Amino acid sequence: MRLNSHDEWSPLREVVLGSAAGYRSHVPDLSFDLFFYENLTQDNADRSHGYYPRLTGVPSTGEPRPSPRLTIKERYVDELNEDVEGMAATLRSLDVIVHRPMDVMSTTGDVRTPAWSAPVLPPLNLRDNTLILGDEIIETPPMLRARYFETQFLKRTFTEYFRQGARWTTMPRPLMTDASFDLAPYGHRAIGSTEAVSSPRSSPYDVGLEMMIDAAQCLRLGRDLVVNVATVNHAMACDWLERHLSGRVRVHRMHHVTDGHIDSAVLALRPGVLLVRSPDLSDRLPSPLRKWKMIVAPEPRASDFPSYEDDDLILTSRFIDLNVLSVSPDTVLANEGCPDLMRMLEGHGFTVVPVRHRHRRLFGGGLHCFTLDTVRDGGCDDYL
Numbered sequence: 001m002r003l004n005s006h007d008e009w010s011p012l013r014e015v016v017l018g019s020a021a022g023y024r025s026h027v028p029d030l031s032f033d034l035f036f037y038e039n040l041t042q043d044n045a046d047r048s049h050g051y052y053p054r055l056t057g058v059p060s061t062g063e064p065r066p067s068p069r070l071t072i073k074e075r076y077v078d079e080l081n082e083d084v085e086g087m088a089a090t091l092r093s094l095d096v097i098v099h100r101p102m103d104v105m106s107t108t109g110d111v112r113t114p115a116w117s118a119p120v121l122p123p124l125n126l127r128d129n130t131l132i133l134g135d136e137i138i139e140t141p142p143m144l145r146a147r148y149f150e151t152q153f154l155k156r157t158f159t160e161y162f163r164q165g166a167r168w169t170t171m172p173r174p175l176m177t178d179a180s181f182d183l184a185p186y187g188h189r190a191i192g193s194t195e196a197v198s199s200p201r202s203s204p205y206d207v208g209l210e211m212m213i214d215a216a217q218c219l220r221l222g223r224d225l226v227v228n229v230a231t232v233n234h235a236m237a238c239d240w241l242e243r244h245l246s247g248r249v250r251v252h253r254m255h256h257v258t259d260g261h262i263d264s265a266v267l268a269l270r271p272g273v274l275l276v277r278s279p280d281l282s283d284r285l286p287s288p289l290r291k292w293k294m295i296v297a298p299e300p301r302a303s304d305f306p307s308y309e310d311d312d313l314i315l316t317s318r319f320i321d322l323n324v325l326s327v328s329p330d331t332v333l334a335n336e337g338c339p340d341l342m343r344m345l346e347g348h349g350f351t352v353v354p355v356r357h358r359h360r361r362l363f364g365g366g367l368h369c370f371t372l373d374t375v376r377d378g379g380c381d382d383y384l
């Protein structure tokens with residue numbers, strides 16, 4: 001079918017589901033430290049909300065955490081792959097056509113640019129590096145060096161949509177030297193990395209701050225796009241989106257709802273209904289959205305998650321299970337590990353399809369992150 005995806009909830013017909021094949025380790029560099037700053041520097045107990053303004057705090061223990069292991073235990077990767085394949089089967093059972101990216105081969109070398117090189121991360125959290133708006137594929141400027149060419153693994157699928165008439169745009173690619181990053185929101189030395197956030201290295205390719213943003217910072221609401229802006233990098237990228245979408249989609253900025261991605265803080269389940277971490281988020285939403293009903297997620301329980309060892313790197317907040325995927329205005333895929341949230345959604349009249357995804361806190365994303373919804377029934381409608 002032709003590319004058509006204007007919102008987060010209308011009946012889902014086609015999706016691209018990520019792949020963790022070849023996932024071996026995290027890649028510690030400045031971009032990693034900044035992207036996961038809250039998780040690397042804050043004690044989880046402090047992260048009751050997981051959104052600003054809390055970066056000024058120091059870990060409640062006062063002591064930095066031990067350096068985490070960057071290689072990921074093979075068992076976790078194997079179980080993640082099992083869970084992703086299980087999600088593919090669930091989506092197909094719901095008559096959703098499931099596309100997959102090309103896998104990273106063991107022979108794949110580092111990604112190399114004039115300014116730096118980094119190992120290549122598998123294309124797992126596809127939500128992050130591509131914004132699908134109606135009939136347009138927009139590849140966003142990445143926040144993580146190791147994900148710089150992640151959308152290359154989607155080339156077969158994107159080319160097929162292009163052949164069927166889709167528009168296909170790549171936002172300006174950042175040089176991503178240390179000087180490209182807005183460090184103002186961060187003040188402390190990142191934990192567990194050789195990169196000191198407070199002393200970036202200079203490069204002959206320094207061009208100052210650059211546009212960088214992930215598509216997971218956006219809510220797609222038909223004619224309206226809501227974008228979370230937490231750094232100058234995000235603000236520059238939002239300037240580009242406003243110019244590019246002018247006359248077609250109205251862009252609304254939210255400030256510092258989180259440090260970046262919002263799909264474990266606020267999601268649109270259907271017109272007029274939001275799923276949120278906390279009602280406090282309301283004052284950060286664009287005013288038309290404040291009138292929408294807010295389903296406030298229950299406080300996550302430690303028992304919702306597998307127990308990990310001290311050197312296992314936790315890369316998400318405990319609210320990661322808000323990361324549900326709507327397959328229609330009244331049906332959502334949710335993690336079977338969060339029974340309280342599933343019961344709550346059912347209490348609000350949703351049909352909840354449970355999906356097993358055990359290690360969502362180790363790989364930085366949940367069911368919504370894993371997916372790129374490319375064909376839905378909805379149009380460029382006015383919901384605000």
Ligand SMILES: NC(=[NH2+])NCCC[C@H](N)C(=O)O
Nearest residue numbers: 125216261264316317365369
């Ligand atoms: N598309 C994504 N990868 N979203 C994941 C967001 C996770 C969020 N930073 C948290 O810690 O809860």
